[in-house]
Amino acid sequence: MLQFVLKRLLLAIPTMVAASILVFLMLHLVPGDPAIIFFGDQPVTPERLEEVRRQMGLHRPLVVQYLDFVRGIPRGDLGRSIHNRTPVFEELRTRVGSSAELALAAFVVAIALGLSLGLLSALWRGKWVDAGAMLVALGGVSMPIFWLASMLIFVFSLKLGWFPAIGFGGWNRLVLPAMALGFISSATLARLVRSSVLEVLLQPFVTTARSKGLREAVVIRRHVLKNAFIAVITVMGLQFGTLLSGAVITETVFARPGVGKLLVDAISNKDFPIVQGAVLFIALIYIVINLLVDLSYAYLDPRIRFE
Amino acid sequence: MKDPCWHDGCKVNLDRDENYTGHIDRRGILLMDRMKRREFLKRVGIGVGALATSQALPRLFLPGAYAQSTGILTYGMAGGFDTLDVTATTFTRVGRIALHIIDPLVWSTGSGVYAPGLATSWTVSPDATIYTFKLREDVRFHDGTPLTAEAVKVTFDRIVDPATRAQTAFSFIGPYDRSDVLDRYTVRVRFKSPHASFLNGASSPYLGIISPTAVQKFGQDFGRLVFVGTGPFMLQSYRTDAEVRLIRNPNYTWGAPIFNHPGRSYLQSIVYRIVPEEATRVATLETGETLFIEDVPVTDYQRLRSSRDKVLLEIRQAGSGWSLMMNQGRPPTDELAVRRAVMHAIDKEGLVRTVWNSVYKAACSPLTPNMFGFDSETCRKVPYNPDQARRILDEAGWRVGPDGVRVKGSERLRLEFYLQTTPQKNIEMAQFIQANAKQVGIDVNLNVLARAGYLDAVRQSRHNFQFWWDTGTDPGQMLRILFHSRNAGGGTNRNNYRNQDMDRLIEQIDGISDPTRRKEIIVRAQQKAIDDAVMVYLADPPSLYAHDRSVSGVWVDWGGNYPYFFNTRVQR
Numbered sequence: 001m002l003q004f005v006l007k008r009l010l011l012a013i014p015t016m017v018a019a020s021i022l023v024f025l026m027l028h029l030v031p032g033d034p035a036i037i038f039f040g041d042q043p044v045t046p047e048r049l050e051e052v053r054r055q056m057g058l059h060r061p062l063v064v065q066y067l068d069f070v071r072g073i074p075r076g077d078l079g080r081s082i083h084n085r086t087p088v089f090e091e092l093r094t095r096v097g098s099s100a101e102l103a104l105a106a107f108v109v110a111i112a113l114g115l116s117l118g119l120l121s122a123l124w125r126g127k128w129v130d131a132g133a134m135l136v137a138l139g140g141v142s143m144p145i146f147w148l149a150s151m152l153i154f155v156f157s158l159k160l161g162w163f164p165a166i167g168f169g170g171w172n173r174l175v176l177p178a179m180a181l182g183f184i185s186s187a188t189l190a191r192l193v194r195s196s197v198l199e200v201l202l203q204p205f206v207t208t209a210r211s212k213g214l215r216e217a218v219v220i221r222r223h224v225l226k227n228a229f230i231a232v233i234t235v236m237g238l239q240f241g242t243l244l245s246g247a248v249i250t251e252t253v254f255a256r257p258g259v260g261k262l263l264v265d266a267i268s269n270k271d272f273p274i275v276q277g278a279v280l281f282i283a284l285i286y287i288v289i290n291l292l293v294d295l296s297y298a299y300l301d302p303r304i305r306f307e
Numbered sequence: 308m309k310d311p312c313w314h315d316g317c318k319v320n321l322d323r324d325e326n327y328t329g330h331i332d333r334r335g336i337l338l339m340d341r342m343k344r345r346e347f348l349k350r351v352g353i354g355v356g357a358l359a360t361s362q363a364l365p366r367l368f369l370p371g372a373y374a375q376s377t378g379i380l381t382y383g384m385a386g387g388f389d390t391l392d393v394t395a396t397t398f399t400r401v402g403r404i405a406l407h408i409i410d411p412l413v414w415s416t417g418s419g420v421y422a423p424g425l426a427t428s429w430t431v432s433p434d435a436t437i438y439t440f441k442l443r444e445d446v447r448f449h450d451g452t453p454l455t456a457e458a459v460k461v462t463f464d465r466i467v468d469p470a471t472r473a474q475t476a477f478s479f480i481g482p483y484d485r486s487d488v489l490d491r492y493t494v495r496v497r498f499k500s501p502h503a504s505f506l507n508g509a510s511s512p513y514l515g516i517i518s519p520t521a522v523q524k525f526g527q528d529f530g531r532l533v534f535v536g537t538g539p540f541m542l543q544s545y546r547t548d549a550e551v552r553l554i555r556n557p558n559y560t561w562g563a564p565i566f567n568h569p570g571r572s573y574l575q576s577i578v579y580r581i582v583p584e585e586a587t588r589v590a591t592l593e594t595g596e597t598l599f600i601e602d603v604p605v606t607d608y609q610r611l612r613s614s615r616d617k618v619l620l621e622i623r624q625a626g627s628g629w630s631l632m633m634n635q636g637r638p639p640t641d642e643l644a645v646r647r648a649v650m651h652a653i654d655k656e657g658l659v660r661t662v663w664n665s666v667y668k669a670a671c672s673p674l675t676p677n678m679f680g681f682d683s684e685t686c687r688k689v690p691y692n693p694d695q696a697r698r699i700l701d702e703a704g705w706r707v708g709p710d711g712v713r714v715k716g717s718e719r720l721r722l723e724f725y726l727q728t729t730p731q732k733n734i735e736m737a738q739f740i741q742a743n744a745k746q747v748g749i750d751v752n753l754n755v756l757a758r759a760g761y762l763d764a765v766r767q768s769r770h771n772f773q774f775w776w777d778t779g780t781d782p783g784q785m786l787r788i789l790f791h792s793r794n795a796g797g798g799t800n801r802n803n804y805r806n807q808d809m810d811r812l813i814e815q816i817d818g819i820s821d822p823t824r825r826k827e828i829i830v831r832a833q834q835k836a837i838d839d840a841v842m843v844y845l846a847d848p849p850s851l852y853a854h855d856r857s858v859s860g861v862w863v864d865w866g867g868n869y870p871y872f873f874n875t876r877v878q879r
Binding site for chain 2: 043046051
């Protein structure tokens with residue numbers, strides 16, 4: 001077990017190197033000169049442009065730029081933003097907390113809603129409960145999060161006054177963004193839970209369990225859910241990663257700082273160090289999540305061993 | 308006394324609650340049993356109800372439960388920014404915050420009118436190359452060091468230091484040569500060439516005086532984590548993309564005479580909260596989470612204007628309104644007839660009505676009407692007249708082709724319009740222009756790009772059309788940005804308009820300090836820009852702010868860009 005974990009962690013290193021090289025190359029291939037973006041619509045002479053390019057370190061060969069970046073990593077030095085010269089590590093640090101807080105809260109909402117909707121509709125398949133739950137899920141899949149977020153603000157902040165509209169800086173401020181983000185991702189989860197549970201319900205071992213005289217609740221909990229969850233947990237893991245790094249719209253509507261927004265801004269500014277740092281961080285998160293997902297398989301399905 | 312329950316598996320009732328039972332396990336440890344399902348659901352229901360009530364009650368019985376205590380102004384800001392260092396930034400928002408942390412040398416009270424700030428008096432040489440400022444002697448920076456002529460020198464030298472990478476400040480300081488410290492409180496600022504608009508720059512927050520001691524002490528962190536000036540508020544904390552907190556400077560006794568307020572500010576603190584989404588920003592004003600917001604969307608204009616408990620501030624924005632640059636470096640907009648036809652083809656009144664709900668006004672000139680030297684004659688020069696546009700194109704040999712698009716020889720009259728994905732209004736305006744152009748046989752192709760791709764395209768002159776919008780209070784500077792040939796070829800003059808007469812006019816504007824003469828030349832430059840069909844002037848925006856009625860004493864500069872809260876009170 002320990003060996004498995006260690007092996008997976010070691011394998012993470014080449015994955016992250018590959019991710020960083022890929023991002024580095026892609027950023028340099030996309031058109032757009034960071035120095036020109038830096039000046040935007042400000043008047044500038046060619047000499048000043050050249051000077052800023054030099055300060056940004058863009059005059060050095062690509063390999064040197066990349067190696068410089070890699071060399072700093074062991075020291076925890078991810079470089080500085082080429083636009084405002086803030087250390088990348090600090091830019092990430094100030095936003096990770098806010099992103100993680102939102103991702104966790106939204107994850108809880110997504111799981112609670114997704115699991116219960118999915119289960120309800122699978123167990124009452126073909127009844128009105130099923131139709132109702134799937135209708136809600138369909139709403140979640142097709143509803144733009146931007147619209148849902150604005151509606152939540154309209155109803156719960158403006159009309160009812162229960163929660164503030166700015167979704168940052170305190171627990172009561174977390175409720176609306178978590179509801180918006182969680183609801184949207186619960187929809188996918190609900191549909192997945194429904195189909196997985198239905199699939200397992202048809203398996204012979206479920207019939208066996210029932211014929212042994214087990215109570216239906218026990219059959220569902222011990223035999224159906226455990227088996228259905230293998231597929232569900234993989235998706236849940238990936239969704240958590242998306243919630244952490246891809247909540248840009250929710251962050252914008254509810255005025256929250258976050259890693260997703262930092263990354264989007266950095267890409268549009270071609271702020272290489274920030275993009276590299278953020279991508280590395282996100283890659284790390286996905287690697288850890290995948291590892292946890294793999295470990296959870298062993299718990300859910302004893303046939304899976306990590307030898 | 309015999310304990311009735313001290314053996315394995317014995318049931319106990321806890322707290323006289325029959326639904327909440329536990330049992331003793333083999334090790335003698337009390338374990339909780341599961342609650343009965345119905346009881347569990349009942350309790351969840353009660354819990355949710357209580358939570359909802361606890362949130363709802365304060366709202367029902369205490370209107371404005373989220374409102375802040377008196378003396379704190381919360382400000383809804385429309386976006387984040389690059390750095391808090393006003394010397395290095397390119398963001399107007401940073402200027403809005405920084406104006407409270409620094410003091411400018413002079414204050415601008417009207418177009419070309421200046422009042423004392425940190426400088427009690429000043430003189431300008433006739434050729435506008437030497438400015439001498441006499442400073443107040445009672446001023447201290449937030450770090451306790453006194454304001455001296457040396458601080459002015461350090462501030463200005465830092466702007467031109469390439470390591471600072473100054474942007475807005477750099478264009479304000481223009482052809483700066485050096486500063487000479489004449490005595491402890493007198494400084495002489497010299498320019499390499501005439502710079503009549505320097506006082507305008509000195510009145511902006513970007514040339515505000517900063518503490519040399521702090522700059523030295525904090526190095527690269529100055530402006531990023533700390534920012535030390537002499538202003539009525541001090542920087543308390545800054546969290547990127549979230550909020551900036553300012554706190555009252557308790558020692559402030561040097562408020563500028565125009566504010567008629569010798570002591571410290573009334574407000575204890577100002578909290579700038581960054582709320583990029585406009586609907587959310589307006590919502591925060593209505594819930595009381597913010598008391599003042601900037602960039603009010605035009606869709607909320609009427610409602611806020613007629614609101615009983617909110618106040619809408621509408622100030623005509625100084626600078627150059629929304630306009631269309633036509634690239635002369637690329638066919639077919641290199642042809643005067645085509646540009647003239649475009650000028651007549653665009654229905655500006657229709658555009659401001661459709662896109663801007665008539666909150667913006669149709670524009671006439673490269674300068675907004677409140678700018679010094681604005682020429683009202685320009686409003687009559689190019690009326691909307693599609694027939695006239697068609698005639699001009701016919702005469703120039705552009706014939707209507709089979710698909711309605713004009714052709715000349717083998718060339719189709721197709722124009723490439725490059726624009727950015729945000730703001731959304733950009734795209735709406737472009738679509739309106741596209742439809743107008745189609746009516747006279749011009750095919751406009753919209754290329755909507757992210758910032759990097761857009762800047763690449765227009766700096767490399769691949770466009771026929773691009774939008775422009777700029778704020779500023781100096782007409783010379785505006786005209787230079789738009790029309791001077793030195794800014795062509797990849798700079799800000801993306802009309803790629805190169806005309807020696809225009810260059811000469813612009814340089815004269817900067818070299819004359821006599822207002823009447825200066826105005827005359829500004830008028831001539833505007834007329835020339837229209838005669839040469841350089842740009843199409845579309846819409847003049849107002850600066851729109853809104854605040855709660857409990858807020859009073861807000862001062863906004865005449866250019867509409869900098870709300871200033873030194874005299875502001877919040878009264879509940």
